[in-house]
Amino acid sequence: MTRKDVLVPEQELQRQREIRREIARRMALLPRQPLAFVDTYGCQQNEADSEQIRGMLAEMGYGFTEDENEADVIVINTCAVREHAEMRALGNVGALTHTKRRNPDQIICLCGCAMQEPHMSKKIRQSFRHVDLVFGTHVLYRFSELLAQVLDKKKRVFETPDSQGVIAEGLPVARKGKLKAWVSIMYGCNNFCTYCIVPYVRGRERSRDPEKILAEVRELVAEGYKDITLLGQNVNSYGKDLGLDMDFADLLAKVNEIPGDFLVRFMTSHPKDASQKLFETMARCEKVAPQLHLPVQCGNDRVLKAMNRHYDRATYLDEIRRLRALIPDIVLTSDIIVGFPGETTEEFEDTLSLLEEVGYDALFTFIYSPREGTPGAKMPDPMSREEKNRNFQRLVALQNRISAEKHAAYVGKTLRVLVDGKNDDGKHTLTARTDGGRLVHLDGDESLVGSWQRARITGSSNWALFGELV
Ligand code: SAH
Ligand code: SF4
Ligand code: F3S
Numbered sequence: 001m002t003r004k005d006v007l008v009p010e011q012e013l014q015r016q017r018e019i020r021r022e023i024a025r026r027m028a029l030l031p032r033q034p035l036a037f038v039d040t041y042g043c044q045q046n047e048a049d050s051e052q053i054r055g056m057l058a059e060m061g062y063g064f065t066e067d068e069n070e071a072d073v074i075v076i077n078t079c080a081v082r083e084h085a086e087m088r089a090l091g092n093v094g095a096l097t098h099t100k101r102r103n104p105d106q107i108i109c110l111c112g113c114a115m116q117e118p119h120m121s122k123k124i125r126q127s128f129r130h131v132d133l134v135f136g137t138h139v140l141y142r143f144s145e146l147l148a149q150v151l152d153k154k155k156r157v158f159e160t161p162d163s164q165g166v167i168a169e170g171l172p173v174a175r176k177g178k179l180k181a182w183v184s185i186m187y188g189c190n191n192f193c194t195y196c197i198v199p200y201v202r203g204r205e206r207s208r209d210p211e212k213i214l215a216e217v218r219e220l221v222a223e224g225y226k227d228i229t230l231l232g233q234n235v236n237s238y239g240k241d242l243g244l245d246m247d248f249a250d251l252l253a254k255v256n257e258i259p260g261d262f263l264v265r266f267m268t269s270h271p272k273d274a275s276q277k278l279f280e281t282m283a284r285c286e287k288v289a290p291q292l293h294l295p296v297q298c299g300n301d302r303v304l305k306a307m308n309r310h311y312d313r314a315t316y317l318d319e320i321r322r323l324r325a326l327i328p329d330i331v332l333t334s335d336i337i338v339g340f341p342g343e344t345t346e347e348f349e350d351t352l353s354l355l356e357e358v359g360y361d362a363l364f365t366f367i368y369s370p371r372e373g374t375p376g377a378k379m380p381d382p383m384s385r386e387e388k389n390r391n392f393q394r395l396v397a398l399q400n401r402i403s404a405e406k407h408a409a410y411v412g413k414t415l416r417v418l419v420d421g422k423n424d425d426g427k428h429t430l431t432a433r434t435d436g437g438r439l440v441h442l443d444g445d446e447s448l449v450g451s452w453q454r455a456r457i458t459g460s461s462n463w464a465l466f467g468e469l470v
Pocket of ligand 2: 189190191192193196197198199233234270
């Protein structure tokens with residue numbers, strides 16, 4: 001792929017903008033403003049895509065609702081990473097037959113990773129007749145054009161081309177909050193971990209131009225955003241396709257130089273590419289949050305190899321040691337898969353011992369879900385569901401203990417927090433985040449939302465901290 005094939009030409013982006021303007025002119029003639037509802041499944045990448053979908057809808061004259069019954073357009077942005085995520089989205093699509101019966105003009109759109117799977121879009125075509133528009137991840141920037149086709153021709157539209165992937169710059173973005181923002185720095189994945197569908201539905205790795213990223217961050221900081229997360233499936237591969245002599249650590253250092261009062265985080269880092277240079281850059285840059293999500297997946301070398309992860313347990317543990325030597329109070333999180341095909345309970349116990357050795361602050365834990373078209377789906381998988389569930393429960397119990405210990409160590413400390421919202425737990429009025437991203441419940445006036453404060457930690461649980469403003 002040459003850069004020219006990756007970047008959507010400005011002329012094409014302009015054509016899409018004109019379509020949005022044309023739709024907006026039509027919508028302005030309606031007796032009331034049309035409303036849209038965008039429902040998102042999956043990871044932050046999908047959340048970021050949905051913010052662009054909302055941005056395009058806003059430009060086309062739509063307002064927003066969270067109520068499916070009053071929506072004129074519904075967009076469901078799907079995830080394919082595990083069967084559960086796919087089924088949840090499809091269950092909701094099924095339920096929309098009722099809203100559509102009451103409102104036959106309602107337009108139902110499906111997009112995102114699951115729609116990029118041929119068997120899924122086929123299923124929608126055949127069994128979900130009330131769905132009007134299906135579009136894949138590679139044509140997100142053409143959403144306005146595809147919606148216009150549905151509006152004009154009153155026919156179903158399916159657009160899910162296979163592609164290596166493109167980059168469409170300058171799409172409008174309607175962000176949900178005023179404090180935290182996602183910024184995609186790259187798209188796609190080249191790693192082909194044997195369990196994972198993402199490379200098949202998101203195309204090859206491609207990096208945005210650093211100037212575009214830096215301009216977006218500058219703008220966000222000027223608008224008052226305080227917590228910015230750089231996104232990519234493997235941010236450590238950033239820049240490899242640009243030929244610019246700029247890697248992810250260099251980009252991070254450039255973001256750090258942007259004047260303003262903000263923190264920058266990133267996800268996800270792949271352990272095979274996490275460099276000493278990255279760790280040193282994190283340690284040196286005061287705006288880079290002391291936090292790293294470094295998914296290990298499992299603690300056994302045979303299973304890591306079968307997963308095609310390209311690192312072993314010792315290498316991973318050495319990375320953690322080197323990182324902690326530079327940033328002792330770093331908050332560490334990870335993803336774990338239990339029950340990968342062929343993993344024995346003895347091998348699974350290596351994951352438990354790795355958890356003990358690392359001491360993660362928190363974990364995202366999953367039971368393996370076979371994904372059609374991946375090598376994992378063809379591997380023999382003899383372990384029973386019950387045994388996988390038992391192992392999963394052991395994992396969760398161990399991590400709960402470790403998280404509780406980690407959190408208890410905060411009690412008595414006073415630290416900086418960013419007050420990020422009103423609390424709905426009925427006990428405290430505000431929620432806040434430490435620089436490392438841990439959740440703090442505290443009391444204070446609503447007007448503090450959006451400000452940095454000092455908080456003394458007075459209590460903890462396995463999932464949160466409790467504190468008071470000082
Ligand atoms: N690019 C990121 C993660 C993307 S998916 C990375 O490499 O870390 C997020 C997490 O979902 C993965 O880290 C993995 O733990 C989990 N996951 C992916 N495919 C899965 C599958 N088939 N079954 C269960 N969990 C899966
Ligand atoms: Fe999936 Fe592996 Fe790529 Fe992450 S690095 S998206 S787990 S294939
Ligand atoms: Fe799901 Fe696609 Fe993200 S499969 S996890 S929404 S990249």
